[in-house]
Amino acid sequence: MGGAGSGIMAHMLSSGRLRALLEVSRTGSISAAAKKLQLTPSAVSHQISTLERELETKLIERGTRGVWLTAAGGRLAEYSESIADLMERAEQETRELGGGERGTLSLGFFASAGLHLVPTALSTFMAERPRVDLNLIPGQPHELLPRLLSTELDVAVVFDYSAAAPSAVTHGRTSSVAYHPLLVDPHFLAVPPGYRQRASGPVRIADLASEQWIATEGMDNEVALVDRVCAAEGYAPNVRCRTDYYDITLGMVSAGLGFALIPALSLGPVAERRRVPLRRLSTPHPSARHIRAATRGDNPNPLVPAFLTHLHNTASRIREEVERLIAAVDSASAG
Structure with missing residues (x-):
């Protein structure tokens, strides 16, 4: 008992030898297994003999009608099939992970x-x-x-x-x-209905000092863009509402409640763009994201x-x- 146990612990079973046993089990012959594995029959026989020696257990029987697996050999062949499937999946998944497919x-x-x-x-x-x-x-x-x-x-x-x-x-x-x-991503000036621009071209933020604004909350320790562009023109904006939801902002502008700065990426579908007139803005402060x-x-x-x-x-x-x-x-x- 002790010798068999120590023999099993001393030898890690070779996947190549287990594959040889599996093919013998599948084909029912050493020569057919050798052909499948692209080995010589003697090489396959040697693989199985080595397994038997390592496990101190007879795995196949030879007779005039060919070879067949013993009970122990049949059980090991079942494990070998599971191991072969697992190895195949492991290889495939490793290649896919390395190649960015998974x-x-x-x-x-x-x-x-x-x-x-x-x-x-x-x-x-x-x-x-x-x-x-x-x-x-x-x-x-x-x-x-x-x-x-x-x-x-x-x-x-x-x-x-x-x-x-x-x-x-x-x-x-x-x-x-x-x-x-x-x-x-440039910002546009969303203007309320009825707004009449003084001149063609971009709207000067300096000209909107007396207007109401719909502004964002700002982020981290940085104040909102409306506050910064207005400060660059020397005034603090009269903010009627602050929200980070641009659909709310567009709704308020379309209702005539104020002006707003809207980034191009946030404008949404064409229907929203038609609902709220847009203008380019003129400001010395950076206004594009x-x-x-x-x-x-x-x-x-x-x-x-x-x-x-x-x-x-x-x-x-x-x-x-x-x-x-x-x-x-x-x-x-x-x-």
């Missing part, structure tokens, strides 16, 4: 990006990789970047109002965060570069849509 992509994005940019990119990405799992987390940029740095996210779609990419610092050191430019995809330089997930390709392609198409929108707004302002 796995999990964790993506964070701000609200406006979730209207068109992110869903469209994900749609084409998932069409190519239907077995990939997604973990989608909406949030503000100042909320998403720490989650990227903590490895909770693979990609964070963020924005700021600077043409220069921000730096990311964690635990007192600069982290290897890469920023991938996607598009510049620079949208970027942030990734970690040390992230080995092969799904990241694959998704970035789809994100860049979608952003390129949106840039063309924004250019057409700008042309339409300019045409309406000139009229």
Whole structure:
């Protein structure tokens, strides 16, 4: 008993030898198994003899009518089939994970990006990789970047109002965060019904000092864009309502309750654009959002570069849509 136990512990069973036993079980002959395995019959016999010696158990019987498995050999062949299936699945899944065909992509994005940019990119990405799992987390940029740095996210779609990419610092050191430019998202001035512009072209924020505003809440320690552009013109805006929901903002503007600044990505369907007149704005303060995809330089997930390709392609198409929108707004302002 002790010798058999120590023999089993001393030898890890070879998958090649188990495969030889399995093929003998399947084909009923050593020569047929050898042909299937592209080995010589003597090599297959040697594999099985080695198994028998390692296990100190007879696995096959030989006779004039061929070979057949003993009870122990038959049971081991059943295990061998399960092991072969498991090894095949392990190899396939490992290759798929390494090649970006499987796995999990964790993506964070701000609200406006979730209207068109992110869903469209994900749609084409998932069409190519239907077995990939997604973990989608909406949030503000100042909320998403720490989650990227903590490895909770693979990609964070963020924005700021600077043409220069921000730096990311964690635990007192600069982290290897890469920023991938996607598009510049201009803000338009949504004007209430009955508004009469003094002159054609962009509306000067300085001319709206006495008007009511519908503004956003702002984010982190940064005040809302309306507050900043008005401050650049020397006045504090008269804000009637603050909301981060642009459908509410558009509704209030269409009801004549005030002016608002709306980013192109948040304008929604064409019906919404027709309901609220839009104008270009003139201000010395930066008023366009620079949208970027942030990734970690040390992230080995092969799904990241694959998704970035789809994100860049979608952003390129949106840039063309924004250019057409700008042309339409300019045409309406000139009229």
